[in-house]
Amino acid sequence: MTFSLLHATDFADRLLYNIIPPLKAGMIVLADRYAYTAFARDATRGVERQWVRELYSFAVKPDMTLYFRVPIDVSLDRLMARRVKLKFYEAGMDLGWSSNPAESFRLFQGKVLDEYDRIVDEFGLNVVDAVGSITEQQRVVRTLVAKHIEAIDAAREIPHEQPA
Amino acid sequence: MSNLPEPLYDADGTPGGASGIIQAGRYYGRGIPYLPIDGYPGKLIAVEGTDGVGRSTQIQLLREWLEVKGYGVVETGWTRSPLMQPTIELAKSSNTLNKLTFVLLYATDFADRLEKEIIPALKAGFVVLTDRYIFTALARAGVRGVDRAWLRTLYGFAIAPHLVFYLKIDVETLIGRVLESRGMDFWESGMDLKHGDDIYDSFRAYQNKLLREYGSMADEFHFRVVDARRSVVQIQDELRRQVAAFLEPAATS
Numbered sequence A: 001m002t003f004s005l006l007h008a009t010d011f012a013d014r015l016l017y018n019i020i021p022p023l024k025a026g027m028i029v030l031a032d033r034y035a036y037t038a039f040a041r042d043a044t045r046g047v048e049r050q051w052v053r054e055l056y057s058f059a060v061k062p063d064m065t066l067y068f069r070v071p072i073d074v075s076l077d078r079l080m081a082r083r084v085k086l087k088f089y090e091a092g093m094d095l096g097w098s099s100n101p102a103e104s105f106r107l108f109q110g111k112v113l114d115e116y117d118r119i120v121d122e123f124g125l126n127v128v129d130a131v132g133s134i135t136e137q138q139r140v141v142r143t144l145v146a147k148h149i150e151a152i153d154a155a156r157e158i159p160h161e162q163p164a
Numbered sequence B: 001m002s003n004l005p006e007p008l009y010d011a012d013g014t015p016g017g018a019s020g021i022i023q024a025g026r027y028y029g030r031g032i033p034y035l036p037i038d039g040y041p042g043k044l045i046a047v048e049g050t051d052g053v054g055r056s057t058q059i060q061l062l063r064e065w066l067e068v069k070g071y072g073v074v075e076t077g078w079t080r081s082p083l084m085q086p087t088i089e090l091a092k093s094s095n096t097l098n099k100l101t102f103v104l105l106y107a108t109d110f111a112d113r114l115e116k117e118i119i120p121a122l123k124a125g126f127v128v129l130t131d132r133y134i135f136t137a138l139a140r141a142g143v144r145g146v147d148r149a150w151l152r153t154l155y156g157f158a159i160a161p162h163l164v165f166y167l168k169i170d171v172e173t174l175i176g177r178v179l180e181s182r183g184m185d186f187w188e189s190g191m192d193l194k195h196g197d198d199i200y201d202s203f204r205a206y207q208n209k210l211l212r213e214y215g216s217m218a219d220e221f222h223f224r225v226v227d228a229r230r231s232v233v234q235i236q237d238e239l240r241r242q243v244a245a246f247l248e249p250a251a252t253s
Helices: A002-024 A035-044 A049-058 A072-082 A101-123 A134-156 B055-068 B085-093 B099-123 B134-143 B148-157 B171-180 B199-217 B232-247
Strands: A066-069 A126-129 B043-048 B073-077 B127-131 B163-168 B224-227
Touching: A002 A035, A002 A049, A002 B099, A035 A049, A035 A101, A049 B148, A066 A101, A066 A134, A072 A101, A126 A134, B043 B055, B043 B099, B043 B134, B043 B232, B055 B073, B055 B127, B055 B232, B073 B099, B085 B099, B099 B127, B099 B134, B099 B148, B134 B148, B134 B199, B163 B199, B163 B232, B171 B199, B224 B232
Parallel strands: A066 A126, B043 B127, B043 B163, B073 B127, B163 B224
Antiparallel strands: none
């Protein structure tokens, strides 16, 4: 519970200082993780699913959310390639499911991914296959974002600038 | 999941659910799924009231009396968690808190004490005396305009106390008492609400609003209202009478 509430506090602080002001100014805000991370992570830790969603009801609903989906083995390989040790909480070591960090990571993140799948349906997240190369993923992302922004501009009747 | 109690809140966040019943010793709302508390032998007694009304004095006297009678007593109080107290003090002093982060920091502190102090003590059969409870948080946030339904949902993980004593006082008496003891403090005067530069006027306006908030919760949360304008001894007598009637109904009837 304290883990969940501390993150919510941090989120509220960033929301009010870093997210809402640029939105008011008409800017595009890119958020690396959002409330959905909390929904997945906290539910995996045994916090009531609906309670977490209600807790975050003060959050601004994103216009668009991209979910980079990747199998556990791929994420584990990527993390291990970059650093020697898995982080304590990232591996869910606080839950005491396994004393082996890699095993604990697999168990914990497996459940986190299950929660994300639930969230994808519930909130209509755009899933990006994150197994492919960075270039491939970026192409997918640009296509999705461009489509979204064009739709917004069309709705506002702002003429779209044609590339030279 | 199936053995969990039904949420006691309606969809709009009002407590009691469709049944309209708050059950003492159970979670108000959605609760903490990984900490089932049903059937714990301890008792939770909350002493509520605004700043400077005399809560801590009354709790200290209650504690001694209960211990002499042979009860194990655990005390807890608002913002006293080892996890959050330094953070809350730091945040208060740095002027970066807004009403939302204020509420969430308090809720974190409360969650820590609930999990680490209150629930284990209830499990072990202690009488838990709590100096302030979620009602203080609800009142303070309510005065600052935070959505009431959201606040009640947020605190759905709190346990409904077996007894809630509300030490009720009027602003005039309160002002006298606070000035005689430690004086008026920035937060207790609601200076963050910018009612003006005058701490006396601000204290008066803020505490008036707080008292109205507490008053509006009395029925909703089954407060036992105690007239706190009386002497320490008179108040303590009433508290003891009510606590005894609750803990030992046979002996006092």
